[in-house]
Each structure stands twice: as structure tokens, then as C-alpha cells.
Amino acid sequence: MTHDFSQEITGDRESENSQNQEGNNWQQYFTFNTDHKVIGIQYMVMTFMFFLIGGLLAMLIRAELLTPESNLVDRPLYNGLFTMHGTIMIFLWIIPFNAGLSNYLVPLMIGARDMAFPLLNAISFWILPPAGLLLLSSFFVPNGTAQSGWWSYPPISLQIPGGGLINGEFIWIVSLVLIGISSIMGAVNFMTTIFWMRAPGMTFFRMPVFVWSVLSAQLLQLINLPALTGALILLLFDLSFGTQFFKPDGNGDPIIYQHLFWFYSHPAVYIMALPAFGIFAEVLPAFSRNPLFGYRSVALATLGIAFISIFVWAHHMFTSATPGWMRMTFMATSMLVAIPTGIKAFAWTATIWRSKLHLETPMLFAMGGAAMFIFGGVTGVMLAATPFDIHVNNTYFVVGHFHYIVFNTITMAIFAAIYYWFPKITGRMYAEGWGKLHFWLTFIPANITFFSMHPLGLQGMLRRVSSYDPQYQGWNIIASLASFLLGASTLPFIANIVGSWLYGPRAVDNPWHATGLEWTTSSPPPRDNFEEIPIVKRPPYDYGNPKYSIIENSNNNE
């Protein structure tokens, strides 16, 4: 199909919008608001601030690694930098950003007026800013932030310089427990919303894959997150109240911490990645005008990934004195994940196969992210093989692998989502040229930065060190310079988003001619999302049949 969007992307909706926008002032984003759309935007904007902070910390780390000697920051501060970088990016950027995006989209996509528990929803959000500020405040306590990496393995995390009660590690644990409480309340809310609030006719197999992804990810939050909370409570007791759960010199066992920690933190990868896969499944069909290939298989594969991921945690512990039978079992289950993920990757490819692609910015980011996921996934299978993992354990190969997943796949997907739903959220269009500039400024440096880490790791450069053997300097310079460019690429993005939000041309309700329910309401949606709750009679990706819209209002039936 050759359809040119450009004519219909913008339109004069001045009159209708003024009606929707009454009460839509900027002050509401700083108040305790129970509208899921306001909460979604609050989440997304706040987490983007933390993304900038986490990115700045990464720039500092890369600047330190320009030279083999440790000469820019002292070692305790360097330890704090990579600890905070990892913690912020995982717990204050990707996971809560996905929560915010899901908050905005899930009720719209399933035809609900709001989340199941709006008050609880607002509380879950408002726990986060204090928790994040608390985490950042640890830069200013005596002896600095937590320094044991985002894993916080005992006994390293129990060795507190100075030994005061209030220290970086203590603050780190408390803020992570708070963030965890917020996530569990959010997960309860999402589960109830998806199970109870769907519009008439919105059966499980008419839900968009994004909603399936949110359901699977939030199920993982419910089942696995409490294990991390439990581990952190035990760590806090060891740290401050003289217990010995994880202290080797008091009969305690630090390996138990690793089990509890990875029981959450491996599935956390899928809590971050599944919504990204959901974004690909929304954007790729819309811009190739094809129905999503194998919709049911993709939906079930989403649940399958979530299910298998519960049983793979010990592959992070191949070098932690893990017995042989455990290594074999977890190697097998880890490799099993490749099957449902492969189903997804093939479905994306088959969706865009032989179609006329519309290469607008969201599509560029989605295709780029999906392609980079193939690379990150392949190195993931390599790492799941125990012998290889033992060889590269704790080297930059692992760092390269997971940055291919968390940056090149998930953060790319997040950018795709921001551009794709920008017209819906703000009622305005972003600037296409700036968007494309942002994409190329992100895509190329990101690949250079994170690819360089693979040869570095294979040659044996360890992670979490501030000084290294001079033989590694070449790749490190390449990685650092590219990463500065990557950091700079955020500037056109911010300029585009802020400028377009304020002054962009008005967007029509459905600029991409997408089939999801969220596109059937006005842009931005009114307070209760839909003037009338829609009745769903069509499958979610009905692009093959352009004359149908996905819904027919009850009026149209009569």
C-alpha cells in the first residue's frame, strides 16, 4: 500500500482542542492527580530527568576511562559513579518509564476510563520522587554513595568505610525498598486494570501486544520483586542491626543474597524488555501497513518469555561456586528463552517483509532497536553457555551485551514510543527532521560505543575498574568519544520535544492511521478517555483491511 501520511498528519483541530484542553494547565503535573494520563506524563518526565543524570554519570565514567591511569576521579567516587549509574538507569529510568508509558496507554488501549485504583496509582508515583532524591542525596553523606555496584553483593556491600549508621549503602537500600513498594502497588493496579476494566468485546486475544507485554512484565514484578525486597531487608539488618545472614565470618552465606537478588534481577531484564517488545509490535505494523505476523503466537510468546525467565536466575552465578548440576540446568533454561524471543523477532521481520515502509522517526527507532536486539540476543545466548560465560565473566563483554539490550534495544524502543505516541499525548506533531537527526545521532554512536566493549571484554578488560592495562586504551578511546557524541544526541531530542510540545502544529486524532483503540479518541484524550466506551469487534492489527476501523460504537450498530 502506498499511502502518504504527510498530507494528513497535520490538520486544523484548533476548535476541538480548546475544548479538551480546559483544565489542562501545567500546574496539574506537579499536584497529586488521579488521572492516569497525568500520572503517566509525570512518570515519563520525571524518569527522563533521571535518565539525564544517569547519562551524565556515564559520561564521567567514560571520561575516566579515556586514559589507563585513574586520574580524573578518586576510586571511591568512581565506584559510586558506576553504582549510581546502574541503579538510576534501571530503577529510576527504564522500569518507571515503562510504568509511566503503560499508565498512559493501557487504559486507552483496552477501552477503560482510568486505572482500577486511581488513588493507589497516584501514591505509587509520588513515592518515586522522594526515593530518587534520597538516592541522589547519598552523594553528600560522609564517605559518599554506595560503592558495591548495583548488585550490592555482600560481603563487599557490608564493608562500610567509617561505619556510621547513615551511609551510602544504607540510603541505597532504603530508597530501593521504597521504589520496590511503588512498583508492587503499580503491578497490583495494572493486573486488576487489565483483568477487570476491558471494554466490551475486548477479549484477551483482541488486546494489543503492548498490553500483553505490560501484563507479563507486571506479573513478573508481582512474583519476583518481593524476593529483592526480602534480600534488601536482610542486607539492611546485616548492615545496621548486627545480624549475620550474609556474613561469612558469622556462619552466614553471601550466596543466598545472590540467589534472592537474581531471582528478581534476572526477570527485571524482561520487566524492562517486554514493554519494549510491545512497542515494536505496535510501531512496526503501523508503519508497514501490515497486520502483526502471528499475533497469537507473539502474545503467547510474551507470556512464555515471562514464565521461562523465572527459572533462569542462576546463570548470573556460574562463577559463584555453583554446583555443576545447577550450571547445566540453568544453561539449558537460559537458552530456552531464545525460542519465544526468536518467535518475536521472526514475527517483526515477517511483519515488515515486502511491505512499503514509511520511515518516519518512530519506525526508524523501532527498526533500529529491533535489529540491535538481534545482536544483543545472540551475545546473550553466547553468555548463557557456561564455558563461555566463565571465560568472559566480569569483563566488558558482559557490559557490551547488556548495553545492547538496555540502551540499543530498550531505550531505542522508548524513543520510538515517545515519537509514536507524542501526537496522542500532547495533541501536537513533533518536527520530523529533528527526529531523524536524533535517530542517526543516537544509532551510530551507540553502536560504536557498545560494540567496542565486546573486543575489549574478549581481550580481558575487567568491568568496574578505573585504571587498566595500556593495551586496552585504543578501544576505550573509541568507546569514550562515541559515548560523548551519544550524550550530545539528547540535545536535539529535548529541543524537539519541548519545542513541539509548546509550538508544534496541531495533530489529528490518528496521524499514523493506526488501528489501536487509543487512536479513536481525541488528541489529547479527554478526562474520561472516551466519550462513549467503545465496543470492540475487530482484531487488534487490522491493517490488511483499511476500510474497517477497529471499533464500531454502539450507535453505529443500530
Next chain:
Amino acid sequence: MQRRTIHIDESPIRFDLWRRRLPNWLQRFLPSGGGSHEDHHGKGMFGFTVFLLSESIIFLSFIFTYVALRLTTKNWLPPGISGPELSTIVVINTVVLLSSSFVIQPAENALKRNQLKKFRWLWLITIAMGSYFLVGLLIEWKSLDFKITTGLVGSTFYLLTGFHGLHVLAGVVLQIIMLIRSFIPGNYNKTHFGTSATTLFWHFVDVVWVFLFSLLYLWRA
């Protein structure tokens, strides 16, 4: 040798049927969309049950830690320490807590039948039983010859009983709130979800105690 081709349909697992039927089965078991927007009680109880699922994972992680440490530690009891005793206090405490489940359930049923007076009395008895358990726990803690810093036995014992006691306390506070709300005129419907959730929470706390009791007191060193 006779050769026979096995068609995929003849394989005992029948993958083709699974592939076709699994989605339909799922569809049948899971609710279809529509019409639940106003069912506050149903939504609330679903959400609360899901929340209790994640609560049980925290308890499981603590129990896992306890069992793993206990199985791998040679000298579980430091010299001179006899460990948690199955004393009279503990037995009475357990009986009181477990039987309170059989008091709170009739209370909730009474509220559903709008027998407000019966509800208040039974509810008050439950509060008394929960409070008795908490006092008994404190007395037991005082009588023990080890502290939270006394080896792994102290660390795990006080963690498990303390975390459970915190849940009993939360349950009693919820019960008191619900009792007060039952005196506010015109508030019966609003109290319904609260009382159902409190009742479910109380059963949950009881079931957890059965496991903790067996692990802490019946598993002798």
C-alpha cells in the same frame, strides 16, 4: 521390516491440536472484557489477592534463607543456647491465632447479612485474640535467652517472628479501623470491601503462621 510413516496427527502429544486449542482454552478460563467497571468489591478483592501473592513471596524468601542457612550450618545453636522453645506461651498463642480465623469468618458473613450487632461482637473478639497474640509474642521474646545478634538462630528467629508479628499488628489495626467505620451511619457498603480484605489478610497471616510454627518450633536442632 515393515516401515510405517508416523503422521504428525498420530503422535501422542498432538502438537497441532495444542496449537489450535490452547488459545481457546485460555479464552474460556480468563474473563472476557466488559461491564466490570463498577464492581468495586470484585476489583478490590482481585487486587488484594494479587497483593497477597507478592506478600507470600517475601515470606518465602525469608523462609528460603532460613532453611538454606539451617541446612548448611553445622553448629546451628551457639554453646549455651537452647533455641526457640515450644513453651506453653507459644502453644496458647498458636491456638488463639488459628482459632481467630474461625471467629472472623462468621463476623464477615454476619456483615454480609446486615447483622451489624453480631458483626461488631465477633469482630471485637477477633481484635482481642490478635492483640493477645501480640502480647504473647512480646512475653515470649522477653523469656528467651538469645538476642537478634546471637548467631544465625537469633537472626532468623527474630526476623521471621518479627516480620509475622508486624503483619498481625497490621491486621489488628485494619480490624480496628473497620470496627470504627461500622459505627459511621450509611457506611455499610463501603465497609464491605474493607472487611472482606481484612478477613482475607487475617487468614493469610494465619496460614503463614502454620508454616513458621512448624519450621521454628517443630524442627528440632
